[in-house]
Amino acid sequence: MKIKYQIFVSSTFEDLVEERELVIKAILEMGHIPVGMEMFSAGDEEQWKLIQRQIDDCDYYVVICAHRYGSQDGDLSYTEKEYDYAFSKGIPTLGFVIGDKAEWPVNKSDTDTQKKTSLDLFKNKIKKKLISYWQNKEDLYGKVSIALMKQFTTNPGVGWIKSNELAGPEVLIELTRLSKENSNFREEIKQLKFKIEAEETSKYDKLIASLRNHEINLSFYYKNGSDWEDSEKLSLYRIFKLLAPECMSELSSVDTAMYLSYFKTQKERELRATFPVPRNTIKQIFADFVVLNLVKPSLKKHSVKDENEYWTLTEEGIMVYKEIRRQIIDNPKSETETNSDGNDKKEITNEKTSKK
Missing domain, CATH: 3.40.50.360 (Flavodoxin domain)
Known part of the structure; x- marks a missing residue:
């Protein structure tokens, strides 16, 4: 045999x-x-x-x-x-x-x-x-x-x-049972895969919806200015989409202010060098990202004199950003967002602001 x-x-x-x-x-x-x-x-x-x-x-x-x-x-x-x-x-x-x-x-x-x-x-x-x-x-x-x-x-x-090398019909019965069981296992696996994929997609869609629905009031302080200007409400979605690629490694609070300057409306004017965006606004942005489990403090070592806060994406943050990019690639024309005044505004797609 x-x-x-x-x-x-x-x-x-x-x-x-x-x-x-x-x-x-x-x-x-x-x-x-x-x-x-x-x-x-x-x-x-x-x-x-x-x-x-x-x-x-x-x-x-x-x-x-x-x-x-x-x-x-x-x-x-x-x-x-x-x-x-x-x-x-x-x-x-x-x-x-x-x-x-x-x-x-x-x-x-x-x-x-x-x-x-x-x-x-x-x-x-x-x-x-x-x-x-x-x-x-x-x-x-x-x-x-x-x-x-x-x-x-x-x-x-x-x-x-092989069953034909063994005596007795009970062997054929057992092989038939095992074949059916194997087929059932494969179907169970297939259904489990569909279930997991659907649950993951649903979870990320909910997080993306939370980002879209929550707004942050963003203001800027221009060089030689006397007060905060250009106060505008921006969705966490637009902010996360801008900052996420930088957070894949790590992003400091200081650099965050520089990247957020992309949203300033007076493009011809230069922002002041130190925190052109309110510190408490940056803290609020990252606090909200932490609540949604999208970012966490970076564990990379820095100089003891460096008092900056550094942030990096969590595994869930990476998956949410991947889902955002997938949706953009699948349907780029859908990437619009309604401002507080009701007008549609084209979404920002990860363009970086050059450092001054």
Whole structure:
């Protein structure tokens, strides 16, 4: 009887698409059954239960590791979470870690210090079991094939056998049940994906609506002026859309005043150098962004003499800005906003004001 083994292939996804395809191809060419995490969407409790059940049914577990730690559930990446679960179930694990001298694109590597540290710890965990180092996708393809063949011989799993090679109708009944169950799982996964995407879109739409509906009164102090001028109500939406690209790194309160000067109406007049926009207005803007969980204080280190406040986008702030940009790209003509006097005004699209 020819036994087919089921093999779970785990890795970070976007940076290892081609490598995963070759590993899955190698498993199929050997006549066995690959199971990939791309069948699931990480981050949902019900989907994690489905992934656990798939790992439970596998005979071997393969983990591929390059230079990304991947998306996380708390302190652990989903890849490491899968690895720990397979190990806890006593499933033979085979690790394939990229070699230190292997060429690898910079844009497929983590730059965040915490993620790099977590990745190093994860690699050390993998190295405690069976491991191979690979230099490129072709090298990985060969080493996975060889390592699995050795496992099949020295550590054979339970595997699967074709129904016509077994006696009794109960086997056919069980296979039919499993096939139907698998089909139901796929439909559940599909519906869960739709549900999550719809919930996320709805959440971001609500935040964008809050930004559009809330207004800030903005005034300017011109050079050689004697008082605040050009008082105008602006939506938080317009302000967030202007400041968000700068906040992706970090933005100081001083620079915020400079960027907000884009909204001044007397373009020919020069603003005063120090806080041409009221400090309390800037504080109110960022306080509102904090309430909506769009920004947070920056953790980058600055000189002890630097008394500026620095802000950066939260993960939610990044997603809201992405949704704003997506809507603009999909329908740029819709980007108008009604002023307090009832007239339509063209929205600003991330134009920067040059520093004086």
